[in-house]
Amino acid sequence: MLKRIEDWNYYELLSVERTASQDEIWEAFQAALTTYRDGSLAVYGLVTEAERGLILERIQEAFQTLRDAKKRKDYDLALLRHAAYFPPKAPFRKSVGKVEIEDIPPRKTLWARLRRIFSRNP
8 A cells, every 4th residue: 555645754755765865855855855856857747736836835844853963862752762673674583403405206297197196906
């Protein structure tokens, strides 16, 4: 299921990690503005003018928040309080025992199967 643009957090909106530097945020902001500017072929026919305006407002809002260190810290804390945290990678269960690999039984050929079916001895 796709998220609505209103439900995206600022990091998702700018397509940056939470650990992004100020330079990465600036580059992502410029890329987002280029993508959603008036007449952009990237969104041609996908969003209406009203939706495009909403997206541009959210992009501007995201940039204003993430470029200021204090606002960014407050925003990160709010995200942690109100949203479930999903770690970037799934944890793997570590086995403490040995992994034993068994050889697979040899495949029975067609002739062996036929002999078994048509033999008199069950």
